[in-house]
Amino acid sequence: MPLIKSISGFRGTIGGRPGDNLTPQDIVECTAGFGQWILNTTGNPTIVVGRDGRISGEIVSALVIGTLRSMGISVVDLGLSTTPTVEIAVPLERAGGGIVLTASHNPREWNALKLLNHRGEFISAADGAEVLNLVAQKSIEYAPVGKLGGYRADESYIAKHIENILALPLVDAEAVRSKGYRVVVDAVNSTGALAVPPLLEAIGCTTILLNGEINGQFAHNPEPLKEHLGQLATEIRLQKAHLGIAVDPDVDRLVFMCEDGELFGEEYTLVAVADYVLARNGGGNTVSNLSSSRALRDVTQKHGGQYSAAAVGEVNVVEKMKATHAVIGGEGNGGVILPELHYGRDALVGIALFLTHLAHSGKQISTLRKTYPEYQMVKNKMERSPEIDLDKVFAALQEKYRNEQINTEDGLKIDFESGWVHLRPSNTEPIIRVYAESTSAVIADNLARKIMQDVWELR
Numbered sequence: 001m002p003l004i005k006s007i008s009g010f011r012g013t014i015g016g017r018p019g020d021n022l023t024p025q026d027i028v029e030c031t032a033g034f035g036q037w038i039l040n041t042t043g044n045p046t047i048v049v050g051r052d053g054r055i056s057g058e059i060v061s062a063l064v065i066g067t068l069r070s071m072g073i074s075v076v077d078l079g080l081s082t083t084p085t086v087e088i089a090v091p092l093e094r095a096g097g098g099i100v101l102t103a104s105h106n107p108r109e110w111n112a113l114k115l116l117n118h119r120g121e122f123i124s125a126a127d128g129a130e131v132l133n134l135v136a137q138k139s140i141e142y143a144p145v146g147k148l149g150g151y152r153a154d155e156s157y158i159a160k161h162i163e164n165i166l167a168l169p170l171v172d173a174e175a176v177r178s179k180g181y182r183v184v185v186d187a188v189n190s191t192g193a194l195a196v197p198p199l200l201e202a203i204g205c206t207t208i209l210l211n212g213e214i215n216g217q218f219a220h221n222p223e224p225l226k227e228h229l230g231q232l233a234t235e236i237r238l239q240k241a242h243l244g245i246a247v248d249p250d251v252d253r254l255v256f257m258c259e260d261g262e263l264f265g266e267e268y269t270l271v272a273v274a275d276y277v278l279a280r281n282g283g284g285n286t287v288s289n290l291s292s293s294r295a296l297r298d299v300t301q302k303h304g305g306q307y308s309a310a311a312v313g314e315v316n317v318v319e320k321m322k323a324t325h326a327v328i329g330g331e332g333n334g335g336v337i338l339p340e341l342h343y344g345r346d347a348l349v350g351i352a353l354f355l356t357h358l359a360h361s362g363k364q365i366s367t368l369r370k371t372y373p374e375y376q377m378v379k380n381k382m383e384r385s386p387e388i389d390l391d392k393v394f395a396a397l398q399e400k401y402r403n404e405q406i407n408t409e410d411g412l413k414i415d416f417e418s419g420w421v422h423l424r425p426s427n428t429e430p431i432i433r434v435y436a437e438s439t440s441a442v443i444a445d446n447l448a449r450k451i452m453q454d455v456w457e458l459r
Contacts, residue, residue: 002020002021002430003019003020003021003022003026004429004430005030005132005135006128006132007123007124007125007127007128007129007131007132008114008115008122008128008313008315009112009113009114009115009128010022010026010027010030010112010113011103011106011110011111011112011113012026012110012111012112013109013110014055014056014109014110014111015109022060022110022111022112024063027060027063027064027067027113028063028067029135029138030113030135031063031064031067031068031099031113032067032071032135032140032142033131033132033134033135033140034097034099034113034115034131034134035047035067035068035071035073035140036071036134036139036140036141037127037130037131037134038073038096038097039071039072039073039096040134041127041130042096042097042118043096044094044095044096044097044118045072045073045074045096045149046073046074046075046076046093046094046095046096047068047073047074047075047076047095047096047097047098047099048075048076048078048086048089048090048093048095048097048098048099048116049061049064049065049068049075049076049077049078049086049098049099049100049101050077050078050079050080050081050082050083050085050086050089050098050099050100050101050157051079051080051081051100051101051102052080052081052082052083052100052101052102052190052191052249052250052251053080053189053190053191053193053214053215053216053249054101054102054103054108054110054111054190054216054249055108055215055216055217056111056216057080057101057111057216060101060111060113061077061079061101064099064101064113065077065151068149069148069149069150069151070142070143070148070149071140071141071142071143071149072142072143072147072148072149073096073149074149074150074151074152075149075150075151075152076089076093076095076152076154077151077152077153077154078154078155078157079153079155080155080191080194080214081100081157081158081191081194082158082161082191082192082194082195082250082251082252082347082348083100083102083104083114083250083251083252083344083345084161084251084252084342084344084345084346084347084348084349085157085158085161085195085251086098086099086100086116086120086157087100087116087120087121087342087343087344087346088120088157088160088161088164088341088342088344089120089154089157089160090116090117090118090119090120091118091119091120092157092160095118096118097115097116097117097118097123098115098116098120099113099114099115099116100113100114100116100250101113101114102114102249102250103249104248104249104250104252104253105222105223105224105248105249105253106222106429107218107221107222108216108217108218108222115128115131119343120342120343120344121315121318121342121343121344122313122314122315122318122344123315124315124319125315158194158195158198159198161195161348162195162198162199162202162348164341165199165341165348165349165352166202166203166352168338168340168341168349168352170276170277170280170338170340170353170356171203171352171353171356172356172359172360173202173203173204173352175356175359175360176203176204176205176352176355176356176358176359177203177204178204178359179204179242179358179359180204180205180206181204181205181206181242181243181355181358181359182205182206182208182239182240182241182242183200183205183206183207183208183241183242183243183244183245184207184208184210184232184235184236184239184241184243184244184245184257185197185200185207185208185209185210185244185245185246185247186210186211186224186229186231186232186244186245186246186247187209187210187211187212187214187247188211188218188219188220188222188224188246188247188248188249189211189212189213189214189215189216189217189218189219189249190214190216190218190222190248190249190250190251191214191249191250191251192247192248192249192251192347193209193211193212193213193214194214195251195348196245196247196251196347196348196351197209197212199348199351199352200351203352203355205355208235208239208241210231210232210235211231218249219231222248222249223248224246224247224248224253224254224255224266224334225255225266226263229244229246229255229257229263232244232246232257233257233261233262234261236257236258236259236260236261237260237261241259242259242364242365243256243257243258243259243264243358243365244256244257244258244261245257245351247347248347251347251348252335252344252345252346252347253266253333253334253335253345253347254269254334254335254336254347254350254351254354255269255334256269256354256365258364258365258366258369259364259365259366260366262366264365264369265369266332266333266334267292267293267295267332267375267377268293268295268369268372269334269335269336269350269354270288270292270296270328270329270330270331270332270334270335270336270350271293271295271296271299271372272354272357272368272369272372273328273336273350273353273354273357274286274296274299274300274328275299275303275357275372276353276354276356276357276360277327277328277338277353278299278300278303278305278327278328279303281327282303283303283304283305284303284305284326284327284328285300285305285306285307285308285324285325285326285327286299286300286305286306286307286308286326286327286328286329287307287308287309287310287317287320287321287324287326287329287330288307288309288310288317288329288330288331288332289309289310289311289312289313289316289317289331289332289410290309290310290311290312290407290409290410290411290413290422290424291312291331291332291422291424291433291435292309292331292332293332293375293377293437294373294375294420294437295372295373295375296332298373299372299373306324308320308324308326309407311409311410312331312410312411312424314331314335314337314344314345316410317329317330317331317337318337318343318344321337321339321343322343326339327339327340330345331345332377334347334350336349336350336353338353374439375437375438375439376437376438376439376440376441376443376444377435377436377437377444378435378436378437378441378444378445378448379433379434379435380433380434380435380436380448380452381426381429381431381432381433381434382431382432382434382452382455383430383431383432384425384426384430384431384432387459388432388455388459389459390425390432392458392459393455393458393459394408394411394412394423396454396458397412397414397423397451397454397455397458398412400454400458401414404416410422410424411423411424411425411433412424414451416447418438418439418443418447419436419437419438419439419443419444419447420436420437420438420447421434421435421436421447421448421451422434422435422436423451423455432455434448434451434452435448436448436451
């Protein structure tokens with residue numbers, strides 16, 4: 001199983017051999033590289049650490065915290081938390097950076113170190129390259145015994161996170177409370193169980209919690225896709241609930257389910273929230289990544305704003321949002337970024353904004369879904385085997401489809417008259433992602449299959 005050291009952090013499977021998997025040696029080396037980078041660039045010897053509910057989380061956390069303290073860096077330990085909560089905590093603690101211990105939607109054998117700068121945002125590509133160089137060169141200096149870093153546990157930040165959300169002018173808790181929504185929540189045995197129910201309670205919803213034991217034994221594949229959410233659909237119908245909510249293990253991805261057990265659509269989480277924010281703000285600019293639905297572009301233009309596409313990856317979306325002064329943005333996988341709160345994907349603020357939108361609309365969630373442009377997306381992946389020379393394949397595809405609109409900012413995106421296909425190597429897994437979208441699922445699937453066949457023929 002792989003160990004992936006990249007500009008976005010360090011990810012791998014627990015167990016195995018150093019250098020091949022995420023072993024204690026690798027965790028210490030990667031942590032030390034990041035700690036040294038923080039000391040070199042900020043001189044601020046404080047780092048915030050939080051983790052999701054994975055089986056390995058407690059062990060990984062102990063290794064990370066021990067390494068940082070041995071470098072003279074003090075640690076604020078949030079314990080079981082969420083990625084957006086850690087992001088909020090870093091600037092509030094005036095820390096030099098943060099580390100979130102989570103492998104997001106990956107299965108239970110995975111874990112990862114996600115790296116944040118002093119603003120609580122994912123480090124840039126250039127900063128990530130510097131960290132990787134420090135890890136490779138082992139340019140680390142540890143502190144003498146009299147200058148070891150301090151330690152403070154602080155489990156108050158989920159409550160602070162929720163308070164900050166409720167204070168947003170865009171969140172109308174009274175409107176939501178007046179509707180008396182019954183909501184089924186699938187927390188997939190991770191920290192969504194700590195964060196989502198208190199938020200829903202604060203805005204007057206009744207919560208039915210599924211998979212709420214935080215043990216890392218994910219009750220199903222933790223990626224919040226339709227094929228993994230059968231239990232949620234069944235429970236919504238059984239409980240006669242108004243809607244359902246699913247989050248991933250670190251609570252930065254958000255999916256809604258309608259009262260009939262049908263998915264609202266992960267691509268439409270951001271679309272619906274953006275529609276509400278733009279309507280309240282009187283317009284504004286938006287950003288999503290190149291693999292996200294055209295529906296956000298359509299909604300943005302409806303409100304008189306400008307839509308921009310960024311390379312895949314939260315840091316790329318954030319950079320484009322700042323450059324275009326976007327009022328809302330995110331990723332089509334259910335990631336909502338509201339700059340007014342912080343520059344990070346945040347399922348909690350997404351929930352509060354969506355429920356406010358739903359309450360103001362006076363509609364059932366399934367009816368609200370019908371008000372948005374109808375696109376169908378298919379998401380495939382191919383194993384990135386050594387025999388596939390991606391540079392060669394992408395060059396050949398560009399030549400083959402030279403009469404179509406082509407974007408090479410992130411992998412290769414080809415816009416056809418009937419839809420688009422986006423191929424890109426994953427930053428977190430040894431695969432090639434192949435996404436396609438059209439007004440018909442059949443057309444989208446045919447486009448994706450055609451390009452995947454081209455890849456094999458042109459490799």
